[in-house]
Amino acid sequence: MAKTELKSDALMDQMKLHLSTDAGKELTQKIGLVYQINIAPKKIGFDEVVYVVDLKKGDVTKGPYEGGKPDATFSFKDEDFIKVATGKMNPQLAFMRGAMKIKGSLSAAQKFTPDIFPKPSKM
Structure with missing residues (x-):
């Protein structure tokens, strides 16, 4: 199966x-916190690509967090993650609508x- 290309990548x-x-x-x-972000192409919980945004070390890595437990884990569909990250969807609203799980x-x-x-840089 081909690896899914996510806009989030x-x-x-x-x-x-x-x-x-x-x-x-x-x-x-x-x-100074560590976040794990699970991004699914179509449906939360399926074929997720896992990222760790480590705001202790200042790094972003692909794959589950290995230093114990992350401070918080988020699950999104690819398009919803893009909307939240770019400020087009309010994070609280995303959570209440089930577009984001924590x-x-x-x-x-x-x-x-x-x-x-x-x-995003203006082209």
């Missing part, structure tokens, strides 16, 4: 670059906002 690559900048380093100092610390989850993502 490009966003995560940008996030990785963003975290290596000064603005990214400020984020890691301010937030496991772990809710206070940690609340610090995971669209402003931690790099702004």
Whole structure:
């Protein structure tokens, strides 16, 4: 089976670059938490691609978190993740509608906002 190409992959690559900048380093100092993000092509819980956004080390990796438990784990469909990350969908609304599922610390989850993502560059 061909590996699924997610729109989120490009966003995560940008996030990785963003975290290596000064603005990214400020984020890691301010937030200091580890998030696991499970992104499904069509339906939450199926064929998910797992990313770890480590705002302690300032890194983004593919695959489940290996340093114990992440502070919070999010599950999204690819298109919903893009909407939340780009600020087109309110995270609370996404959660209430079931477009986003959260496991772990809710206070940690609340610090995971669209402003931690790099702004899409205007082409």
